[in-house]
Every structure is written in structure tokens, then in C-alpha cells.
Amino acid sequence: MAGADGDDSLYPIAVLIDELRNEDVQLRLNSIKKLSTIALALGVERTRTELLPFLTDTIYDEDEVLLALAEQLGNFTLLVGGPEHVHCLLDSVRLLAVEACVSIATLLPQPDVEALVMPTLRQAAEDKSWRVRYMVADKFSELQKAVGPEITKADLVPAFQNLLKDCEAEVRAAAANKVKEFCENLPEDSRENIIMSHILSCVKELVTDTNQHVKSALASVIMGLSTILGKDNTIEHLLPLFLAQLKDECPEVRLNIISNLDCVNEVIGIRQLSQSLLPAIVELAEDAKWRVRLAIIDYMPLLAGQLGVEFFDEKLNSLCMAWLVDHVYAIREAATNNLMKLVEKFGADWAQTTIVPKVLAMSNDPNYLHRMTTLFCISALSEPCGQEITCKHMLPVVLTMSNDQVANVRFNVAKTLQKIGPILDSNTLQTEVKPVLEKLVVDQDMDVRYFAQEAMNVLALS
Template sequence: MCKMAPMVGKDITERLILPRFCEMCCDCRMFHVRKVCAANFGDICSVVGQQATEEMLLPRFFQLCSDNVWGVRKACAECFMAVSCATCQEIRRTKLSALFINLISDPSRWVRQAAFQSLGPFISTFANPSSSGQYFKEESKGSEDISVEDKNRNRDQEVPEDVQVRPDVPSDLSVSNSSVKLENTMEDHAAETSRKSPGDIRVPMDSSLLCTLSSESHQEAASSENDKKPGTYKSTLRPELGTSSQDSASLDQELYNSFHFWRTPLPEIDIDTELEQDSGEKLSPERPEEIPEVSGATSPNITMATRKELEEMIENLEPHIDDPDVKAQVEVLSAALRASSLDAHDETVSVEKRSDLQDELGIHELPNCKINQDDSVPLISDAVENMDSTLRYIHNDSDLSTNSSFSPDEERRTKVQDVVPQALLDQYLSMTDPSRAQTVDTEIAKHCAYSLPGVALTLGRQNWHCLRETYETLASDMQWKVRRTLAFSIHELAVILGDQLTAADLVPIFNGFLKDLDEVRIGVLKHLHDFLKLLHIDKRREYLYQLQEFLVTDNSRNWRFRAELAEQLILLLELYSPRDVYDYLRPIALNLCADKVSSVRWISYKLVSEMVKKLHMATPPTFGMDLINELVENFGRCPKWSGRQTFVFVCQTVIEDDCLPMDQFAVHLMPHLLTLANDRVPNVRVLLAKTLRQTLLEKEYFLASASCHQEAVEQTIMALQMDRDSDVKYFASIHPASTKISEDAMSTASSTY
């Protein structure tokens, strides 16, 4: 049925095949049926089109991706790119990306292996020019997050500044020297807390703090860090304080109940009793010294509870430490555990010190005011907020094992790149991690290298900084197959990046490939012309000195390497000046003409003939004449018969390709060619007879004009017709029109090797 769909077309498939296909995708009796459906899912999607795919097939595809049988999920991962091509950009970004992340983190190694192999092709489906201007990171923010940020901004702008600090307050106290703001932020923070999603996981970290284990991204946590600090720190102060009006008191009580629901209950504190005990001092009902005592009394217990939870999580994950994803979680949890243990003592010391400073400076004498401690450094607050962003990373399935490094460079790339969902790109960049080879696939780096040009094209040259480090890592990989893959595609990547980035980032890697194994060098050599033509002429000339190195191979029997070199030199002739061709390419070409393998020599004849044409057309044509004289000396008068035969082959190629005008050929090459009619080796005379009859005499120059050159050719042919060798007589006697048979043309060639 899946094979028939492309043949019958879209209409018949939607009417007859699609309903039955959807039923079979949900077949609960035999997983083999579901597996076949998953394997051919992409073909069906490509036939029915985008609308039917999104309305009918995608729900089934989601079910198959979460199937209980790993073989079904593996088949889904293998056809993921085809399914993605049949959907719109919005579906691809919002739904398929998250689905693919689940496959990458699948418990089955075979599913993860297939998913990573399809990751690069799936990313390439985001290469849509019409979407290049969208800011995809904005879609990951919920409306409630945006409203909270706006509310915090407005709140900061609305705070009055009518309470001044005494001028004798030293600058080292964590109080603003310009003003002390009145704080009405408990309500805002409690309201913000009540609006949180029910799916968020709340772990009490401090009496004044909540650690939100949500699915927010790391960069959002970092960007909203400053907004969260004031609210979370001040939330401890408000429950013990009175309000100036009945409305604010009722609102405070209502919000306090909601906030109280999510936190460890605070101990009962009677403020009046506390005030009566301290009869020696006159304090306002909002005495700041009382506040740190509450926080300091409750925070150690909560910290111990949190440490216990972290220890349990680490203990549960340790049996699976071989998995890089689990290893990253354990490292982050360990860091969080150390932070919570260290800050328990530091927080108490910091609070006591701050209380003593406030007492000494007489700040408590200011009636009905509160100190804005936004500029202070609460160690517990910083530690827990860092832990908050860390634990968000752990509990976010879509970001699992992708942001294991929070370096500034990683954050910079995250902020700049907006073409592909960052979770997908992070997973792709993690394919170079050595641990991936142990837990996923030993050749995962090769798959990463294979799809890198497609990913680079999708991101564009403006986002090359996201891939530069990965490309350099792959270029230095220990496996030669990985480097070979990059070598075969470096010319395509150069086209994508342009000349500037190519010269800066690819040329050093290209130079390294030139000195690598033959298996890697062949990849560079096959596209040598394609890469060098993208470089500046000065940079291109630097490689003239290295072309000679291609003649040296690890294995002398690797004749295909030299044959490819001859092919590339033919293309390189157009990139260099006549002098460069004569000085650098000519020695290589003449060397290849004398190669031991006939296939290499055949290509070299073409190379030399094209070189003769280029140098002869140059002004002045002195390089061309020098090359012709060298051909005559090295091959036409060679003591070995194979060299003389090479001279005949070169002349034949020059005539066939019109590399020289016939009058110039008749003057500079033909006299030396005709002297070989008396060669003592029959193979040379046979090839000469074929060249004269089948190639030279077909040219208009020798048919129309009755010159001395034509007479010399006819006399030579008559002498060959009287030759003592039967093969020479045969090829010299028959008419050129009757000898255009490939078998006859190859018979002489085969007899000469």
C-alpha cells in the first residue's frame, strides 16, 4: 500500500489509502504493522501533501514516536526528515522539534542512534528563506512570563523615593546612598507566584525563596535574574509587618495565604511579645533587626531538606553515570549541593553582620520605613537563584544534556542564532562529544561531519560562529573517516561561507588535509579546483608549491590518486597565468605522462594538450614553444619506445582537440611525428599509422591544400603500407571513414601496454 501511493497519486491516496493507513498505524495487535507504517510514513506524507499530513497523519506520527516498541520509534526517527518536509515551518518548529528531542533522549540506544543520524537532515529542513527574519526565541516565552517582566518594570518605575538615608551612612553598607525605596512588593511577588503554571515543581530552598523547576530556558532564567531578586528577597519581610490601610491588609492576607500554600510553614511569632521583651529600646513595629532572626532560624532546616533531596537525586542517577546526559545532570546536582551546604553558614553570618551595622548606624530610628536592600549581596539568594537556573536545566526534557556548559561563548551563540530551535542545534553540537561515541554510536562524529554543510547552509554564514568550534573539532578527529568526510565537502562549505570566512577558517583546515592520509587527501584532491577558485589569487598561488606533493602517496599502487590529480590539473589551468602553468604545472604533467599505469597516462595526454593550447594562446607564445620543444626532446626522441609512443598520443590529442592551428602543428610537431615511421618498435608504427589515417587526414587543412606538408604525410603513409608488420599495413591501408570502430581503436592501445 505504501509503495502504491506514489504511483496512484494524491487524490486516490487520500480517498482510499490514507484512512486505512491511519488505522494500521494504531494496530495494537502486531507491532510489525506499526513498524512498517512508521518506516514508510515519509513517503505517504510526501504524496498527500501538507494539509492532510498536518490534519490526519501527524497525530498518528506522534503516537508512533511514543510507541512501546523501540523498533517503531527507530523507524520514526529514520523518516523524520521526510515528515518534516511535508509540514509548515510553524509545525516544524513548535511540535516536531520537541518530538525529535524526545527521540534523541530515548532510553533505547538504537533509537538515539537513528535520531542523531537524522538530526542534521532534520535541521536542514529549516532552511527556508521566507523565515530568515523571524525571531524564534520569542515564541518560547509564555505570555505570563512577558506580563511578569512588564509588571516588574512598571513596579520599579512606580516606587516613590521620599525617604532619605542619613548622610553619615558609610558606603559599604548595602543601602543605596541616593534613596531608600518604600517597598510594596510582597503583593506583587505573591501574585506572581500564584500565576505560575501548576506544572511547575516547587522546592522550598529558603524561608524567603522559591526554587522553580520549570521548563524555562537557561537564557530566560539569566535575563530575568535581576527582576526576581528584589521580590524573592523582600518576600520574607512582609508577613510580619502591618499595613497602613484596611484594603491593603486584606489583600496582603489573601495573597499571603496563596503564597503560604507553597512553602514550609513559618513559625508563629508574636511581634508584640518581642517588643515587650526589648523594653530598653524604642523600636517601630517594623524593626529591621527582628526580620533576619526569622529568616536565619528557618533557613538551615530548609537547606538540610533540600540537600537531602539533592543527595537522593544524585544517588538515583549514579547507576546510569555512563550516559553523558545523566553525567551532566549529576555534575550540576553536585554543584548545587555544594552551593547549598556552603551558603547555609555564610547566610547567617551575613545577616548578623548586616543587622549589627544597621543597629550601629541608627537606621531603626527612621519611623515607618523599610530599607531597600536590592544592592546587597545575599549569599543564599544568589546561590539559590543559581541553583534555580541549574535545576531548571535538569528538569527540562527539551534541554536535557544540551546546555551542559554555561560558558559565555555558549550563551552568546544561543542569543545570536535564531534560525533553528536552539535545543536541536545544541544536540547537534554535542555529537562531537567523545562520550557520545560510547553511549550512542561509534560513528556519530562521521554523521555529524556528513550533515555539517547542510546545517551550515541552514544557519547561514552569519551564524557560522555557532559551528566553527565543532568543525575544528571534527577536522582534528582521530578517525580518518571523519576527516575524509569533511575533506570531500570542504569546497561546498567554502561556497556557503564566502571568500572571507573561507580564508580565515577553512584554509588552515584545508592545509592540514593536504598533509593527511591518502584517504583524506583524495577528498581534497577531487574538489581541488572547486576550492581554489574561491580563494583570492594571491592565496591561490601559494598552493602551486604544494601541488608537487600530490605525486607522493603512501602507496605507490594508488594510481587513482595520480589520475585524479591529472583531472584536477586540467581544470586548474584556467586559474593560473601562463608563467605559473609553465613553471609549476608543466613538470607535474610531464611526470604523469610517464606514469606506469595506462589510465593515468591517458588522462595526462589530455592535460598536456590543454597546456599546449593555453601556452600557445598566451602573449608572447614563448612558453608554448618551449613546451613543444620539451615534448620533442623528452618523448619524441626518448630511447624507450613507451616514451616515443607517448609523443604520438600527445600529437593525436592535440590534433583532435584543435589545441594548435594546423599550420603551426605542421611546422613544429609533424616533422618529428613523421620520423617515427622508421621506428624499430611495431607498436609505435601502428599508432602512427592510426594517427595519420584516422585523425590527421580528416582535417580540412590536409584535404584542401596541396602543400609540402600534405606530400610528406602521403609519402609516410605509403611507406607504412609497405611495412613488414601486418597490423601496420592494415591501419595504414584502410580509408579513415571505415576505421571509426572503437574495437579497432582500442586494439592498438591494448597491445601497447
């Protein structure tokens, strides 16, 4: 393809790639005009197998560029090997045909769907282009509803099996993502039989798929099968799959299983999962990637509600407290919000005996960031804990921390007093809070003075 001497037959494909991806529209238009010369240099086989797929992957562009491409490809019949290969110039048309089949099938009576629509769908489900098969997988639930139960049983069940076993990971992932919805939409009288006889074996293979996106897609929906198949089938057939996914090396797979535990809880109760659940949670909670740790924190209130207070206190309480001293601020912030949600779920009495003492103990931590976390927690917990616990246990610690040597801690004392002030009675505000804020208003640090004055104004103590 064109080298330094200007011979287009030597024009390097790398240059074409750069030009077609360039932000300059005119440069892309000029490159497209060279396509026929490049195709001649490549030959019909490489044009079909290399150049056209590259163009399909690369060009999602302005109308002007797409029009120029269409004009070029209109003259490509001989360049791809003649009329018998011209179908390869139509990847986009076949993609659109899948979506069109959905719309058309909803309008036609069943005999016409079978005669006019299904031949196209069958061909699309086995198309040589993985993008066409991907489109079929992505639109499968809509297709299922459009063609009706009889055609679903006869044609779509075997087609769905093939898509779940497709050689392309993208297609398998798209199909895996539709497993629950496909099973839900099966005819009720034959649903269980179809799932157990045709779908479950494919699902079992996907649990150990080599591609993590496929496994993750399946993990996001597989728990929903338990409500469809019932308790006995879930315990016998699905539970081993859930447990395997909880041990998967990919954090996203484990997170997706944990985030959908409520489905299984409704059917068999969470205790069946608890022995394998706990190690998975601990691993995620201590994952080196902070975003993984953050994700598991978000699910903790849900897990706590499902597992119950006794199991939580025994197995997970220490994790929640450990997050409060994480080296990443976003984790400490999320852990604080998590405690608030747990108190809302388990109650103020539980908080007083289980959470508050541990939080207050951090006020003496040598690390000032941990001392500040104590103040953040008090701000978050004061409302769900109520006036008595706040006034009796938390307020004294806040007042003591007004003497902290670190200015950041002192101005957070002022902000905390502003936050918890409305919960306190007027006598406490006047006799305990006001003197401390008056002291902070004349602090040597400008930020401390600012936040102390703001607290006094908001609490009407000026």
C-alpha cells in the same frame, strides 16, 4: 548454542552468522526459527546488546526472510527483559520515524511542529542506537528546512553540534558532510554568529579527527564555508584549517580540499594557499597508489586555471610532463588528455614554446612506450594547437617515426596520421603523408598494414 550432540543451547554463534549470510533462503529461514532458543541461551542482556544488533546489521533480505524474522521478534518481549526493554526490538521503526518527521513537519503549522514533531526528533538525535542518530544526521538539511528558522536556532543548532561530536565515527561523518548545507540554510540575520559561536569549534575538532572517513567528509564541504563567512573570516579562521588538511596523511582528504579550491579562490584568491598547496600537490602527484596520482591529474586543468600560467609553468609543468612516462598506462593516458586541456586553457602559442618541444623530444626515448606516448600526445594536441604548429613541428616527427623498429610504434604512426590528417592541407597530405602510408601498407607486420590502409581510406588517399 547447538553442538555436535544436538543441544540448541550450545549452538555456536559463528554457525548462525554463516547460515544467516548464506545464499540459500531456506537455510536462512531455518536459522531464524532457532533465534528464540539462542536468545534463551544468551540471556536477556546479551540478547539486547549482541544478538539484536547482529540481526540489524546482517539481515537486509527478501520479504519472506524479513517476515519470518518479524514473527520471531514478536515473541521476544520476555527474551529481551520484559516490556521496559521492548523498545530495542524497534531500531527499524525509530529509523523510519526520522524520515516521517521530515514529511510531517512540512505539512504542520509551527506550533504543531513544536508540540508534535520536535519531541520525537530530540529523542532521535540522542537515541542509544547510532543508526538512529546517523539517520538524523543524514536527513539534517531536510529537517532544517522542514521545521523552520526559529526551531532551527533553538533546537537544531545544539543537536547538530552534538552530532558533530558523536562518539560514533559514522554519525560524525554524516554530520560533517552536512556542514556547508546546514550553514547555508541558517537564518541570514544570525548565520555568521551561529557559525562562529557554535559550529566552527566543532569543525576545528573534526579537522584532526581520528577517523579518515570523517576528515574526508569534512574536506569535501569545508571550502564552501568561505563563501558564507567572507574574506576576513576565511583568512583568519578557515585558512589555517585548509592548510592543515592539505598536509593530512590521508590522500583523500588532500584531494577533496584541492578539488574544491575554486570556492576559496572566489573569496581570497588562490595565492593565499599556494605555499601549502604546492607540497600537497607534489606529494599526491608522486603517491605510490596510481589511483591517487590519477585523481590529481584530473584536477590539474582546474588548478592551472586558478593558479595562472606563470605559477603553473614554474611549479607544475614538470609534474605534468613526468606523468607522461609513468609506468601505469592509465596515468600516461590521463596525462595526455591533461595536456590537451591545458593547451585549450593557455593557448597554442604557450603550447608551442612550453609543451610541444618536450613531447617531441620523447620520440627518441629508448623506451618504445614513451615513443608511443609522443604519438598519443600529437593526436591529442593537433586540434587545439592548430594547422601551423601541427604541420611545421609535429608532422615531421610522426613521419620520421614510421621507420621505428617496433611494430606497435609504426601502426600508431598510421593511426596518428589518420587523426591529424583532417587538420593538414591537401598538398601536405599528398606529398608527405601519402608516401609514408603507402610504405606502411606493405609493411611486414599485419597490424601496421591494416591501420595504414584504414588511414588511407579515411583520408581518401587510396
